[in-house]
Amino acid sequence: MQINNKPYHTIWLSDENPSVVQVIDQRKLPFVFEILDLKTPDDCFFAIRDMAVRGAPLIGVTAAYGMYLALLCYKNEDLENYLREKAEYLKLSRPTAVNLSFAVNVMLDFMLRNLTSPNLKEISLAKVEELKSREIRFSEKIGEFGLKIIEEIYQKKQESVNILTHCNAGWLACIDWGTATAPIYKAHHKGIPVHVWVDETRPRNQGARLTAFELGQEGVPHTVIADNTGGHLMQHKMVDLVIVGSDRTTVTGDVANKIGTYLKALAAKDNGIPFYVALPSSTFDWQMEDGITEIPIEERDSDEVAKIEGWNGNSIQLVRLIPENSQAANYGFDVTPARLVTGLITERGICKANKESILKLFPKNK
Numbered sequence: 001m002q003i004n005n006k007p008y009h010t011i012w013l014s015d016e017n018p019s020v021v022q023v024i025d026q027r028k029l030p031f032v033f034e035i036l037d038l039k040t041p042d043d044c045f046f047a048i049r050d051m052a053v054r055g056a057p058l059i060g061v062t063a064a065y066g067m068y069l070a071l072l073c074y075k076n077e078d079l080e081n082y083l084r085e086k087a088e089y090l091k092l093s094r095p096t097a098v099n100l101s102f103a104v105n106v107m108l109d110f111m112l113r114n115l116t117s118p119n120l121k122e123i124s125l126a127k128v129e130e131l132k133s134r135e136i137r138f139s140e141k142i143g144e145f146g147l148k149i150i151e152e153i154y155q156k157k158q159e160s161v162n163i164l165t166h167c168n169a170g171w172l173a174c175i176d177w178g179t180a181t182a183p184i185y186k187a188h189h190k191g192i193p194v195h196v197w198v199d200e201t202r203p204r205n206q207g208a209r210l211t212a213f214e215l216g217q218e219g220v221p222h223t224v225i226a227d228n229t230g231g232h233l234m235q236h237k238m239v240d241l242v243i244v245g246s247d248r249t250t251v252t253g254d255v256a257n258k259i260g261t262y263l264k265a266l267a268a269k270d271n272g273i274p275f276y277v278a279l280p281s282s283t284f285d286w287q288m289e290d291g292i293t294e295i296p297i298e299e300r301d302s303d304e305v306a307k308i309e310g311w312n313g314n315s316i317q318l319v320r321l322i323p324e325n326s327q328a329a330n331y332g333f334d335v336t337p338a339r340l341v342t343g344l345i346t347e348r349g350i351c352k353a354n355k356e357s358i359l360k361l362f363p364k365n366k
């Protein structure tokens, strides 16, 4: 997708130096556009933990590059142990998005199977690039399937389709296209009028800062709203459709996504508004059956709630929002039970949020 009319992915190998991975530093957007160099598994770990990169598919691909960088940094210990340790370490960077362990496991398995290959570095890099292209392809397919939902609404309504989204499940969270935003971009490119209600998504404001930025760069009409606005808009028929992303979806269709998603799903149900979740297969957890009790929910530094970042015209500033002696709690994600989800938009098509329907699309995961 575009930034200042120049096409970008969110992660790539440096043209000048193939031992450097580059990412867009999302902590500074939309105010400052900066590229960050990652040279070691540690760099990847901290980029994920501190959210220079974020969003489930991008976290996964960054960790996969981390495994490649581990090979470049390898000295002369036992290679198998070394790779296993790096894999465990990278998986600890964030707990909720299952894409992280999926991508690290793919890389670790591949490297262990090819441990004695004289070209281990080259073929491992090719494997990371394959994972990256796969995520791009899957996001675009999600866009094509989701487009049909928007088209149907437009055919009935013959007016701009109002879509509400939460957090950033856009191309910044993936490599390109996004998951929740891919159908929106496809519709926009096709000339279907769409307008997006962008939840600001406190505490880190990924909606206000990132989704608004990327929609703006692509010329998609949008309005940023305070997180508590969605219910009111839904009651007044100002939302036709909700599309969100996911960090982990159980095989039974329970969806973990950014904190606040559940409340939007409840409001959508109460108002008879379709609530879709867009996700690639790397976001399914094929082992988990009960999202609420089983999905690990990240708790981040309470300062992210107690303070807020903004642009003062010259620099990014952090200001305090709550009294010095008040406590704050910062839960990163919540789980929307399958019964509140109208459908899952995947790279293989749209299915119901239940085990039978999911496994019909992905029979190998039975």
Ligand code: MRU
Binding pocket: 054, 055, 056, 057, 097, 166, 167, 168, 169, 170, 173, 174, 178, 179, 180, 206, 244, 245, 246, 247, 257, 258, 332
């Ligand atoms: O904490 P974040 O910004 O990594 O959370 C991101 C989300 O919740 C996204 O909705 C999710 O990762 C889907 S990304 C396509």
